[in-house]
Amino acid sequence: MPNWLLPEHIADVLPSEARKIEELRRLMLDNFRLYGYELVMPPLLEYVESLMTGAGQDTELRTFKLVDQISGRMLGLRADMTTQVARIDAHLLNRATVTRLCYAGSVLHTRPSGLHTTREPLQIGAEIYGHAGLEADAEIQELALASLALAGFTDVRLDLSHVGVLRAILAEDANAAKDEAALYLLLRAKDVPGLEAQTAHYSPLVRSALLALPNLYGDVDVLKRAREVLPDLPGIAKALAELAALAATADNAAIGREVAVDLADLRGYQYESGAMFAIYVPGLPNAVLRGGRYDHVGEAFGRARPATGFSMDLRELARLLPTAERKHSIRAPWGNAPELKDKIAELRKTGEVVIQSLPGHSNEQDEFECDRALVLDDSGSNWILKNLG
Ligand SMILES: N[C@@H](Cc1c[nH]c[nH+]1)C(=O)O
Numbered sequence: 001m002p003n004w005l006l007p008e009h010i011a012d013v014l015p016s017e018a019r020k021i022e023e024l025r026r027l028m029l030d031n032f033r034l035y036g037y038e039l040v041m042p043p044l045l046e047y048v049e050s051l052m053t054g055a056g057q058d059t060e061l062r063t064f065k066l067v068d069q070i071s072g073r074m075l076g077l078r079a080d081m082t083t084q085v086a087r088i089d090a091h092l093l094n095r096a097t098v099t100r101l102c103y104a105g106s107v108l109h110t111r112p113s114g115l116h117t118t119r120e121p122l123q124i125g126a127e128i129y130g131h132a133g134l135e136a137d138a139e140i141q142e143l144a145l146a147s148l149a150l151a152g153f154t155d156v157r158l159d160l161s162h163v164g165v166l167r168a169i170l171a172e173d174a175n176a177a178k179d180e181a182a183l184y185l186l187l188r189a190k191d192v193p194g195l196e197a198q199t200a201h202y203s204p205l206v207r208s209a210l211l212a213l214p215n216l217y218g219d220v221d222v223l224k225r226a227r228e229v230l231p232d233l234p235g236i237a238k239a240l241a242e243l244a245a246l247a248a249t250a251d252n253a254a255i256g257r258e259v260a261v262d263l264a265d266l267r268g269y270q271y272e273s274g275a276m277f278a279i280y281v282p283g284l285p286n287a288v289l290r291g292g293r294y295d296h297v298g299e300a301f302g303r304a305r306p307a308t309g310f311s312m313d314l315r316e317l318a319r320l321l322p323t324a325e326r327k328h329s330i331r332a333p334w335g336n337a338p339e340l341k342d343k344i345a346e347l348r349k350t351g352e353v354v355i356q357s358l359p360g361h362s363n364e365q366d367e368f369e370c371d372r373a374l375v376l377d378d379s380g381s382n383w384i385l386k387n388l389g
Pocket of ligand 1: 080125290292294309312
């Protein structure tokens with residue numbers, strides 16, 4: 001086996017793709033800043049216990065582990081930056097008021113989440129800490145949609161869900177509560193036969209509610225149907241009311257945005273505590289962006305803070321965008337003459353790409369198309385631009 005082979009689901013990013021990803025990253029971080037989100041950069045590597053704090057079983061399974069040669073302790077490579085940012089809010093910033101934070105960086109997954117998915121997503125996201133009301137969730141959803149729109153994705157579907165529904169159902173039956181992890185998996189796979197088998201010994205009320213969840217998806221009218229078929233529990237009523245309010249805020253038919261509800265969509269890292277959402281774009285079965293409320297993660301770090309946010313993978317997003325057009329650029333000869341150097345510097349200052357041909361080479365570039373050349377005029381003393389036909 002050649003020793004330069006990369007592991008499965010790990011890849012180099014080549015010039016034009018890398019450029020697309022980087023442009024998206026800048027666009028989005030600049031936009032987050034316009035909403036007042038401050039950039040943080042958590043480390044790639046932490047003690048494994050700290051990475052697992054407040055996170056669910058999914059995170060545990062997804063985290064690569066290695067031994068620290070300095071402390072002898074187990075380290076983990078981050079699989080999700082959200083809990084790291086929650087730690088920063090809870091401990092390092094220690095602010096009593098609202099804090100808005102954003103981030104962008106590579107995360108690593110032990111296994112890919114889909115057939116063609118990378119194990120090294122470039123995660124970008126934004127989080128609000130310190131506000132328990134739905135206004136924060138609405139702002140996060142608006143920012144998520146605006147970020148995708150900026151990247152060129154306007155034809156999107158926003159799916160809403162709420163962990164409060166499942167939690168309220170499970171609280172009615174101790175046996176069901178014990179099986180929470182297994183139920184999560186069955187629900188997110190919409191595995192009805194599996195659910196039927198799993199719920200056979202639960203109380204009839206809990207069993208019928210759990211079996212109803214996989215069918216509760218569709219447009220916003222699902223909320224009405226959910227009120228009819230789910231048990232009349234305060235936790236469920238509260239969750240459905242929150243979803244109705246968020247759906248009303250997000251609904252904007254004028255820009256072609258579709259809002260849907262899927263009460264069994266509980267994918268994620270299992271730290272969510274309230275309303276959750278996922279955004280889908282045409283041509284991709286998996287959500288391109290996920291988010292939601294996770295009020296208990298800060299608590300696990302010793303400081304309870306309401307929290308809500310979203311994140312997405314820039315590599316996946318960039319893959320969906322058309323290849324960027326090649327940038328027009330200028331070819332210049334090699335040389336140290338001050339007039340040539342000055343002319344090149346002057347052009348670069350105006351944003352032009354100027355590529356000096358090294359002696360004996362022609363340029364082969366993926367990203368740049370040299371449509372002009374810097375040449376000496378007839379007098380032999382002035383550098384001028386000549387169009388290349
Ligand atoms: N980090 C979560 C999404 C999220 C961000 N903030 C809250 N939830 C994910 O990747 O699924």
